[in-house]
Amino acid sequence: xxxxxxxxxxxxxxxxxxxxxxxxxxxxxxxxxxxxxxxxxxxxxxxxxxxxxxxxxxxxxxxxxxxxxxxxxxxxxxxxxxxxxxxxxxxxxxxxxxxxxxxxxxxxxxxxxxxxxxxxxxxxxxxxxxxxxxxxxxxxxxxxxxxxxxxxxxxxxxxxxxxxxxxxxxxxxxxxxxxxxxxxxxxxxxxxxxxxxxxxxxxxxxxxxxxxxxxxxxxxxxxxxxxxxxxxxxxxxxxxxxxxxxxxxxxxxxxxxxxxxxxxxxxxxxxxxxxx
Amino acid sequence: xxxxxxxxxxxxxxxxxxxxxxxxxxxxxxxxxxxxxxxxxxxxxxxxxxxxxxxxxxxxxxxxxxxxxxxxxxxxxxxxxxxxxxxxxxxxxxxxxxxxxxxxxxxxxxxxxxxxxxxxxxxxxxxxxxxxxxxxxxxxxxxxxxxxxxxxxxxxxxxxxxxxxxxxxxxxxxxxxxxxxxxxxxxxxxxxxxxxxxxxxxxxxxxxxxxxxxxxxxxxxxxxxxxxxxxxxxxxxxxxxxxxxxxxxx
Ligand SMILES: [Fe+2]
Numbered sequence: 001x002x003x004x005x006x007x008x009x010x011x012x013x014x015x016x017x018x019x020x021x022x023x024x025x026x027x028x029x030x031x032x033x034x035x036x037x038x039x040x041x042x043x044x045x046x047x048x049x050x051x052x053x054x055x056x057x058x059x060x061x062x063x064x065x066x067x068x069x070x071x072x073x074x075x076x077x078x079x080x081x082x083x084x085x086x087x088x089x090x091x092x093x094x095x096x097x098x099x100x101x102x103x104x105x106x107x108x109x110x111x112x113x114x115x116x117x118x119x120x121x122x123x124x125x126x127x128x129x130x131x132x133x134x135x136x137x138x139x140x141x142x143x144x145x146x147x148x149x150x151x152x153x154x155x156x157x158x159x160x161x162x163x164x165x166x167x168x169x170x171x172x173x174x175x176x177x178x179x180x181x182x183x184x185x186x187x188x189x190x191x192x193x194x195x196x197x198x199x200x201x202x203x204x205x206x207x208x209x210x211x212x213x214x215x216x217x218x219x220x221x222x223x224x225x226x227x228x229x230x231x232x233x234x235x236x237x238x239x240x241x242x243x244x245x246x247x248x249x250x251x252x253x254x255x256x257x258x259x260x261x262x263x264x265x266x267x268x269x270x271x272x273x274x275x276x
Numbered sequence: 277x278x279x280x281x282x283x284x285x286x287x288x289x290x291x292x293x294x295x296x297x298x299x300x301x302x303x304x305x306x307x308x309x310x311x312x313x314x315x316x317x318x319x320x321x322x323x324x325x326x327x328x329x330x331x332x333x334x335x336x337x338x339x340x341x342x343x344x345x346x347x348x349x350x351x352x353x354x355x356x357x358x359x360x361x362x363x364x365x366x367x368x369x370x371x372x373x374x375x376x377x378x379x380x381x382x383x384x385x386x387x388x389x390x391x392x393x394x395x396x397x398x399x400x401x402x403x404x405x406x407x408x409x410x411x412x413x414x415x416x417x418x419x420x421x422x423x424x425x426x427x428x429x430x431x432x433x434x435x436x437x438x439x440x441x442x443x444x445x446x447x448x449x450x451x452x453x454x455x456x457x458x459x460x461x462x463x464x465x466x467x468x469x470x471x472x473x474x475x476x477x478x479x480x481x482x483x484x485x486x487x488x489x490x491x492x493x494x495x496x497x498x499x500x501x502x503x504x505x506x507x508x509x510x511x512x513x514x515x516x517x518x519x520x521x522x523x524x525x526x
Contacts (some may be wrong), residue, residue: 030358036402037423038459058357064277064284071357096291099353102324102362103317105290108283115278140313141306144286177309209309 019250062107118159138212163195215245328363411523424454
């Protein structure tokens with residue numbers, strides 16, 4: 001199952017054309033809830049044709065601020081209305097000192113943050129009456145770290161008992177920016193918790209820094225890391241192609257989705273062969 | 277709260293840096309890369325404000341716009357979890373603080389209101405309307421489109437390019453704005469009298485005759501034939517444009 005992030009940039013061509021054939025679409029609830037008019041109608045048409053996965057932006061699970069229960073209730077209603085398959089969010093914070101920042105800031109890798117975030121994920125899961133998938137975000141600087149990144153992430157997954165959204169590109173970007181082996185990092189993650197995979201392109205802005213822009217095509221080493229991840233998994237996991245900027249012709253996006261699918265197929269065959 | 281004060285403080289320092297550019301000590305950070313966060317956050321906010329207020333952003337000198345965006349984001353704590361709604365807070369921030377930029381550019385408040393109205397109407401949740409497409413303009417009760425906003429301006433921002441508006445244009449202008457069934461937002465220039473008629477209709481569906489009666493009573497005037505003709509013509513047009521959604525026949 002390969003899906004695509006649904007964007008207003010290509011909504012019209014997506015609905016009228018045949019260039020893109022995703023198995024599902026993903027949206028941020030924040031961009032589609034509580035709206036009407038033209039976009040609501042477009043969205044309703046898309047929902048008739050594709051299952052919906054959701055990927056939130058503003059929950060701010062790692063924030064020192066209180067959880068916004070009013071917002072969460074709206075998300076819950078949106079998930080129900082749209083019959084969403086899952087709700088995922090970022091392991092980061094986007095609100096602090098009572099102000100939304102509309103970006104994903106890195107949480108300090110500390111034990112108290114592990115406890116805090118885990119408790120909040122559990123609260124959210126209770127309220128939504130479903131497990132949520134938490135995404136490892138790309139980050140450009142550590143913030144007062146006491147734990148390693150892998151310790152931080154694994155402790156939260158364990159304590160919160162939530163699912164993992166494994167963004168393979170993010171791990172690649174982080175491995176490059178923070179000088180570690182991305183494949184070895186993925187090997188240390190609890191594969192049984194992986195509920196959803198993200199794949200995307202990035203931009204290398206200097207010899208020492210990659211930015212997670214979602215504005216370029218996926219590069220070969222990230223495809224290789226994807227194949228490596230699939231070999232570690234014992235089941236089929238939905239995969240999403242993220243493209244937020246610099247949107248190319250839709251056939252090019254379909255070609256990326258096709259490549260993801262063929263990698264999936266070849267790994268599946270590899271495994272069948274190994275078991276037979 | 278399971279978070280220690282120290283961790284909270286570091287998180288707050290990072291957020292504060294993103295908003296203001298002032299960086300208080302955070303152990304272990306990468307001093308070069310941390311700038312990316314400030315740049316990213318600023319870009320998101322500037323992009324969003326520019327796309328909500330393209331006319332205002334072009335109307336103000338570049339540095340002034342940039343300074344305003346920076347000031348707004350560093351001083352104002354954005355409340356909306358939905359980024360598309362955040363530009364409303366920008367408009368409110370300037371208005372509530374009686375910001376000097378509004379006096380320096382007297383057209384600006386109207387321009388911001390005009391542009392925000394377009395976004396608000398374009399995005400607003402659908403409002404159900406109970407009416408029939410068939411009826412008689414003169415005798416049936418008219419039903420106003422609930423997806424509308426009535427506006428008053430000091431400058432004709434809905435009729436003229438902001439750059440061409442001068443102090444000589446200062447006056448009292450009114451407009452009705454609404455969303456049609458295709459989702460388009462339409463602005464209609466109105467006289468004060470016509471706005472009053474629309475306000476009557478916003479209260480409840482009424483016939484043309486009832487509207488005229490109420491108008492005549494309120495203003496202690498008798499509408500002559502020309503004036504009645506003019507109002508009927510306006511209502512006819514409003515029906516075509518879907519500012520009036522239809523008729524209530526019972
Ligand atoms: Fe992602």
